Every structure is written in C-alpha cells, then in structure tokens.
Amino acid sequence: xxxxxxxxxxxxxxxxxxxxxxxxxxxxxxxxxxxxxxxxxxxxxxxxxxxxxxxxxxxxxxxxxxxxxxxxxxxxxxxxxxxxxxxxxxxxxxxxxxxxxxxxxxxxxxxxxxxxxxxxxxxxxxxxxxxx
Amino acid sequence: xxxxxxxxxxxxxxxxxxxxxxxxxxxxxxxxxxxxxxxxxxxxxxxxxxxxxxxxxxxxxxxxxxxxxxxxxxxxxxxxxxxxxxxxxxxxxxxxxxxxxxxxxxxxxxxxxxxxxxxxxxxxxxxxxxxx
DNA sequence: ACACCTTTTTAGAACCATTATAAAGTAGAT
DNA sequence: ATCTACTTTATAATGGTTCTAAAAAGGTGT
Ligand SMILES: [Mn+2]
Ligand SMILES: [Mn+2]
Ligand SMILES: [Zn+2]
Ligand SMILES: [Zn+2]
Numbered sequence: 001x002x003x004x005x006x007x008x009x010x011x012x013x014x015x016x017x018x019x020x021x022x023x024x025x026x027x028x029x030x031x032x033x034x035x036x037x038x039x040x041x042x043x044x045x046x047x048x049x050x051x052x053x054x055x056x057x058x059x060x061x062x063x064x065x066x067x068x069x070x071x072x073x074x075x076x077x078x079x080x081x082x083x084x085x086x087x088x089x090x091x092x093x094x095x096x097x098x099x100x101x102x103x104x105x106x107x108x109x110x111x112x113x114x115x116x117x118x119x120x121x122x123x124x125x126x127x128x129x130x131x132x
Numbered sequence: 133x134x135x136x137x138x139x140x141x142x143x144x145x146x147x148x149x150x151x152x153x154x155x156x157x158x159x160x161x162x163x164x165x166x167x168x169x170x171x172x173x174x175x176x177x178x179x180x181x182x183x184x185x186x187x188x189x190x191x192x193x194x195x196x197x198x199x200x201x202x203x204x205x206x207x208x209x210x211x212x213x214x215x216x217x218x219x220x221x222x223x224x225x226x227x228x229x230x231x232x233x234x235x236x237x238x239x240x241x242x243x244x245x246x247x248x249x250x251x252x253x254x255x256x257x258x259x260x261x262x263x264x
Numbered sequence: 265a266c267a268c269c270t271t272t273t274t275a276g277a278a279c280c281a282t283t284a285t286a287a288a289g290t291a292g293a294t
Numbered sequence: 295a296t297c298t299a300c301t302t303t304a305t306a307a308t309g310g311t312t313c314t315a316a317a318a319a320g321g322t323g324t
Binding site for chain 2 (some may be wrong): 053071074075079089102109110111113114122124
C-alpha cells in the first residue's frame with residue numbers, strides 16, 4: 001500500500017479507516033486546505049463511508065505532528081490544515097473566507113534580522129489578507 | 133477624558149466599565165498581547181474591580197473592528213489581541229507559548245508578486261515560529 | 265427632581281469545535 | 295486459535311466564545 005510509510009512513520013497501524021483518510025488527503029493531484037469537518041464530509045461523500053470524528057482528529061494530528069500535514073496560522077473558530085507541506089504562504093480572502101496558496105517564489109526572500117537568544121527559527125509564514 | 137475619542141469612534145458610550153478597559157489597554161508605556169481572559173484578570177487585579185466577560189468581549193470586539201486593537205493570526209484555543217496596531221510581525225515561541233513583537237524594520241521589505249483579480253492587499257503579517 | 269425611554273451590564277445559558285473516556289472491535293504475533 | 299495491545303466509535307466533558315433577557319445605568323425633556 002502506498003501510504004504505509006506515512007502511517008508507520010506517524011506511529012499508526014494501517015487500518016481501513018486510516019487508509020481511507022490517506023486516500024482523501026494524499027491521492028490527489030492538487031494539494032488543498034481543509035478543516036476536520038471538511039475532511040470528514042469529504043470522506044463520507046467520496047468514499048461513501050463514515051469515519052468517526054475522533055478517528056479523523058487523531059489521524060490528522062498524528063500526521064501534523066510528523067509534518068505530513070501543516071496547520072495554517074489564521075484566526076477562525078475552526079483549525080485549518082494544509083496538505084501542501086512545502087514552505088509556502090497564504091492569501092486569506094476576508095470576504096469569501098477562503099485560503100489561497102502563495103508560493104515562496106511569489107514572495108521576495110524574507111530576512112529576519114532580529115535574533116532571539118537561545119532560540120532558532122523553525123518556520124516563517126506570511127498571511128496576506130485580501131479585501132475587495 | 134482621554135479615551136472619549138476611541139470610544140465614540142467605536143460607537144460606544146463612555147461608561148465606567150469601558151473607561152476601565154481603556155485604562156488597562158491604552159494607559160501603558162508598552163503595548164502588549166493578550167487574550168480576553170488575560171484582560172479580564174488584569175482589570176480585576178489592577179483596578180480591583182470585576183467586569184463581566186460579556187462586556188470585555190463586546191468592548192474588545194468594537195475596538196478591533198475600528199482598528200484600535202488587532203487580532204494576531206495564530207493557532208491557539210484562545211484568540212490573541214494586540215494593543216500594538218502599527219504594521220508589525222511576531223515571533224511565536226513554541227516552547228514558552230509566548231508572542232514577541234517583530235518590528236517591520238527587523239524584516240526585509242516584503243514584496244507580494246502574485247496578484248489576485250479584483251482583490252487588494254489589506255495586510256501582510258509574518259509569523260516566525262521559534263524552537264530551542 | 266421626576267418620568268420615560270434607550271443603552272449597557274451582567275449572570276447564566278447556549279453553542280460548538282475539540283478533547284477525553286471507555287466499551288466493543290480489530291490487527292499482528294505466537 | 296488465542297492472546298494482547300492497539301483502534302474505532304459513540305458519547306460525554308471541556309472550555310472559549312456568543313447569546314439572552316432581566317436588572318442597572320445613562321440621557322432627555324419637563
Ligand atoms: Mn487541533
Ligand atoms: Mn472574537
Ligand atoms: Zn497552502
Ligand atoms: Zn504585537
């Protein structure tokens with residue numbers, strides 16, 4: 001199975017439910033942004049099978065911890081995840097409440113001049129809010 | 133009173149509670165980051181007076197809407213606000229779960245090359261995650 | 265001061281995304 | 295097949311935020 005590695009690395013056995021979550025998350029041309037609810041609905045519609053929310057939460061968090069998914073820093077009542085794990089940024093369309101990818105190459109190089117003692121930079125994320 | 137303008141512009145009458153919230157928010161040398169709960173506790177301790185959470189929420193949201201406060205885009209179970217309303221960015225110390233200001237001047241100029249049809253940029257915010 | 269009407273405050277309830285629980289089911293090892 | 299640890303699931307608990315509606319305070323005209 002093509003998702004064994006991701007599952008094993010995340011400390012998860014390849015169960016039917018987890019493989020289905022993988023299918024929906026990783027078996028696509030394009031990457032996408034989602035909330036837990038989005039994902040649960042997508043599974044139900046696309047695979048005609050309901051997976052309990054608890055399992056979806058657990059699996060998504062395990063993948064996020066291992067870096068197979070990213071959380072998108074944004075203020076919302078729900079948490080947004082991203083299947084695009086490359087270094088990249090986001091537009092947030094305030095009217096439509098939609099996220100749009102913004103490639104690293106579409107943002108000039110970002111140089112953080114200030115240093116914090118004893119800490120090192122793990123990530124640099126840009127959020128560009130859009131209005132009409 | 134020194135906060136009349138902010139309150140009036142936000143469509144709020146200058147009540148005792150709102151003036152106290154203003155005192156804690158705006159009567160300081162330094163700007164700061166806070167959650168609603170932080171703020172309610174600060175008022176209780178600093179002014180020795182309890183203001184109901186509903187009033188704190190309402191007032192903070194009214195100020196935020198008018199731009200007298202900013203929300204900080206970050207993933208947390210609580211919403212973080214900022215009394216520093218200048219264009220600036222943030223470090224987020226993952227270990228300590230603390231936000232640290234990052235001046236515009238400490239980040240090279242950010243040029244967003246990609247354009248979205250019919251939309252204009254309202255803000256550009258950088259979040260730099262820190263680890264040990 | 266008083267009456268009258270509007271706005272505000274407040275405690276508590278409701279809401280809802282997320283997390284915890286624990287019982288029943290499943291997978292992998294022997 | 296049996297055993298054991300892990301997993302799924304329904305459901306409950308948690309907790310930040312929002313809503314409600316009754317009491318309090320503010321403003322206005324007399
Ligand atoms: Mn989460
Ligand atoms: Mn809010
Ligand atoms: Zn993305
Ligand atoms: Zn700040």
